[in-house]
Amino acid sequence: MKQKFWLHFRNLSLIACVGVVLTLLAQHLVLQSEAKAIQQRLSDDTRLLENQFRQLMLNYSFATEWTARNLADDESTRQQQLDEESTALFLYYPSLQRLLLLDSNFVPVYNRSNSQQMPLLDSAFADTLIASKLQHQSNSAHALSAPAQQFSAAGEDIVIAAHLASAEGANASRYLVLVVDISRLFDALVRTEIIEGYQVEITAEQQSIYRFAGSDAMRDEWAIDRPLRFAANEWQLSLWPTAERLKDMHSASGQLVLFGGLALTLGALFLGWRAANLRHRLLQQQQQLKQSRKQLKQHNASEAKLMFLADHDPQTELPNRNGLVAHLSEQLPNCQARHHDMLIMVIAVDSFRELNHALGHAVADEMMKRLALRIKKILPQRTQLARTGIDTFVLAYEVTSSQHNEQAIIQQLTESIRPQLFIDQQEIYCSASFGIAYASDADYDAETLLHYADTALFHAKQQGYFGVASYRPEQALELSTRRETLALLRIALEQRDLILYYQPIVNVRTHRAVGVEALLRWRHGEQLVEPLQFLDLMEQTGLVFSMTEFVIKHACKQAAEWRNLGNDKLLTTVNLSLRQLTMPELPELIAHHLKRSSLPADALQVELSEDVYLQLCNNHRSSVEQFKKLGLRVAVQLTGMTSALITAIKVCSPYTIKIAPSLMRDVPVQTIATELVEGILRTAKNLRIEVVAVAVEQQPQIDFLLQRDCYMAQGNYLLPALPAALLSEKLSQPIKGHIERPAAL
Template sequence: MSYQTDSSTAASTSNRYPTSVLVIASGLLLGLVWLLSCFTDLQAGTGWFPLSVHIACEVFAIVVASLVFAVVWHSQGPQRASSPLLGCAFLAIALIDLAHMLSYNGMPDWITPASVEKAISFWLVSRILLACTLLAVAFRLQPKRPLSRPALLLVALAVAGITTFMQLYQPQLLPRTFIEGTGLTSFKIMSEWLIIALFVVAAWRFWVGRKERPAWQAEGLLAATLISIFAELCFIAYDNVNGLFSLLGHSYKILSYCFIYQVMFVANVRAPYARLAVEKAERDAAEKKAQYLSSYDSLTGLPKPELLQERTRQALMDARGQQASVAVLYVDFDHFKMVNDSFGHAFGDRLLCRASERLQQLLPESAMLARAGGDEFLVLLTELTDAGATSAVVQALLKELSEPFVLDWQSIVVPVSIGVALGPNDGQDFPTLLRNAEMAMYKAKQGGRKSCCYYDSELDAEMRGRLYLVNGLRLALSRNELLLHYQPQVDIATGRLLGVEALVRWQHPQWGLVLPGRFIPAAEENGLIVEIGSWVLFEACSQAASWRAQGMMIPRVAVNVAAAQLHDGSLERVVQDALAKTGLPASALELELTESSLLENDAEVVLMLNRLKALGIQLSIDDFGTGYSCLAYLRQLAVDTLKIDRSFVQGIDTEDGHAIVATIIQMADSLGLSTLAEGVEDQAVADELLRLGCRQAQGYLYARPVPAQELSATLAAIREQVHGSALAQ
């Protein structure tokens, strides 16, 4: 009996004051009648409560009691607010009240003559049964093994049957309640006081336990109990069954039944329907929310691509047979991962919301903006009459989105790359336009980001070529298609061999020899570079150890390390395993790092490189000067060599190129580092490098990268070349 719904609670609140007022008014009325009876002989009249009025009152009470039984009996489910005990008790009460009415003085004989004694006996049983039932409900009395509803029904019928049988066939066994000429007996009066005591206890329990029940239920049951007390007081005070107190007592009895019926009706009829309405409203709201979430992005509130697809289909249909066209723009924020990594995902989410607002402000009213996911947005432009209309929108997006966002007092610049596909030329349906726009966006990123690219048919061939390249690269290691070429590094002044750089190549069965410039970027983008880098490191160490075993002393072998290898966390273990398994001394291994890989200045990476350096491994910075000009790592790492990028070396004959090379060499000298020039192809460049202070070089002037088995002949050729140069001088 302890459930609560919003609707029933609201209903109880609106009825609380009328209920309290009605109870107070009933009590005041009883008090007023009692005071008047003290000064006037109100009970002397017998016309207050004639037989017809009694019959009407009892019929009404029987109907209400029967309705209580019917409502409770047909209530189902674990949440019903009333127990079958109360319903079955009211069935018995209704039957006994019927017997009381048929036994009333003046009614036709029913088995035995009607009399006041007979009517009062049925009345007392009915009132005692009501008092005991309310007491049980108030204290929530339940046997350890509750009876089933059919069993309770049989008990109720048995109580009514036994009471009727005893009164009709064994009345002498029952105590007297009324004596003609004398009035009510002491037994009858004591019984009424006992009934009042039971009602008082029940009312007290309803009052103290009102917080354990819904307010409307506790209030209704309490009101019914108090009104029942008033009724019993009337039945003690009356001297004449047709007097005013008898009429008032029967009226209070009907009122108490009505309160109980109201509680049962609300609990078992109105409340379940109200609860069902609430559940239906919640379910409808959940369905609407699910439908919304399936069609709209939960973060930005923008439509999802599915809605854009329908709008695009309609726009393409409208554009048929006309000069108008549609455009799908694929907008991706550049380096947005750095924002999340630096400021957290919550900050990144708020930045995306701010970016979506700016996008909406920049787009024309006919455009539709959607979020594809992550930091990617889609734009549909319709009713375009020429390519210039699309270009104007794209340029506005590029310009305005390059302006900084101010969030939490942080000024953040997150430019975008945009891919554009024009329909129907670039696709006659949304999936095709979306794929082509995305393809164009990736092309824009490859072109340097912060730019726009329009789709053309050549992109298809390029993307298919990249797909074939990546798929082939995934199989290259397992099929032993990768190999290493080695390019000598020499002393410019003496021609002495200083080491070799291991350069990976891919011998494809159909494409032939694939150079690293073609497949290394694809390997980095698709996460294959770590596995390839581990293979290169082990293969280079193994080959260097093999040369040493053959008596061919190669001072060191240099291996390039990608940024992903540095931050993967496994480089130190891979290097140690390679040295241990091949037996190559750590001093014979050099790791070439790029400036961009050291940009994040990760403390763990610095510690790991310092541990490798402590083993005796040499470190060099490859392509120095082409990175982000962050020199902090030179202070934190014990770098041995700076490798001057070939673009600077080949431009040494220009004023700017010469100044850059000279500056790098001077800086390295001041830090106690060696310099090695890459891409040296003629003797004049080598002489100028030597004059500037650079003593190491590699390039076509000395040798091209060659397979391991050809290195011996290449080194011999270098020695002859150096010897010939010495003789010429």
């Protein structure tokens, strides 16, 4: 009996020792793991600060280079341009302290600061470090950086400088210098990015230049140091938490492990004592019970997970459409009973599918998770946020006041979505469209309310990035009309109710047609509908390809017929939109129909609007090059001459410039329009580009063009757009200015 007692005592003591040791070890591991997680979080936050700082400094460098590159050579206009540019720079870059323009001897010829109480310390800066860099790298097109020295009273400030392109040679060099208040820049960066409870100090050469800290108590143990570098400038960033913040970052896991371990130890002692008395009889039953508990736990976990996934999105853990509908079904009757309204806002990420294909599903999913966190941070209390689609969030909240301002919420959402995301070394910018509907408009029915919000979202997406639209009853009618119009357009393509009219381009000196412009028309019943009323709708659907093929096919065929009748110099022009021009199949399609019609490529001209031309030259220059390789001619319709257009014309020179109807309408009566047209004519003459005036409606306009050696015109005054059959007999006759419309029209 005594031996049995000591055996039981030994076993229980062993259980107690093992339990206590395991509890202390588990607690130590948990605390160690938490400390690593905290260190990693602090490191991530410092890395984020480093990335944001680098981005800020790159923005300042880009602003310096951009401003230097765009400053005029003319001294008379440079002063005004510097005033305008400096005003904009001080507005958008609050840390910018001063802007200077230095001559070749580094003497200021222009000086402006963001405060009248900041005098310049010196008048010549030839012995500064930035002057030495600018002299040694005189051919560099990039901005250079160095410590401010004499440019600022604060020794830690820096300057960013760039050469100005000069037409007067190296002796007339000018340098644009921006003085950046580095303390103010760090202050703005830290206050924007640092979470409450963090403390920061930034030093340069072991001297503190910025401090956002009240206590150094936690610094020695928890501080994360990271260098901040920009060009040859370097600072040291230190970030550490306050005691309160550190306490919040620690979880209760350590205490739970301790008390749980002690509780388990006591339970083990009890079970050990019981096991010593009932070992042989209960061993099998304990094994069966253990297995049953394991299976029950797995079953409950699976059931809970299935129930959660039925109403929640697995990625963001937000309610899905089922969860949202359940929430609305519960809340809408209460809102109606209290005579309150409920707002539903659908937030759709723009171009999400393109991002998904370009960056991959993993990056796109992470992007949606982060956007969900951003949106949740700024939502009002008692707002339900759900994810109802791959690129769609829906928020719903009860409107209790007549002074509710939905625009303020949209502004907050826009500001939270707009900043860039850094995911897997990818810098991603997002935008969203917002569709809004109110429960009172939907008779407090959940499905109807969601349908109205989706309808509003459709109209918001048509506005472009960050589009906003609220549901109106007529929108449902618009969608219905849109569907009916699409159906009619499909039938029109099948039944050949889309036809081409042709308006001649006339040499007003010889009164002969030198070309024609193919104009699409829809024969809808007794009416002829112009493209402005249906082209956008076709471009939003797959009909745009069939319509484009129809235009090119029939224009080439008709051009070949006219050439066979003796009009071998006749140039045929077709208008193409940006959507059509960016179709990958377009060059092959044009080449096919040119070959099929036995038509030389230079007999066909592609006409672009001013906006489309700029986008092609800036972003899709390969499309213009493909047209030129095919031998096609390119025409651009202009409403004026800007620096961007002149640059584009130099890079992607068109064959023809067409003066837009909006300008010709007021010529020669309206002075501004007349000056703009004369400017286009002068520029085209200097560049040896042919000019065609469009929408000529009066004889004074023709006289104006003849006086300025512009002989190509197009308009109803000369001859309106006609079907090919009616125009054929006109092409062999002189075309003079008159208003004579055929009876067929």
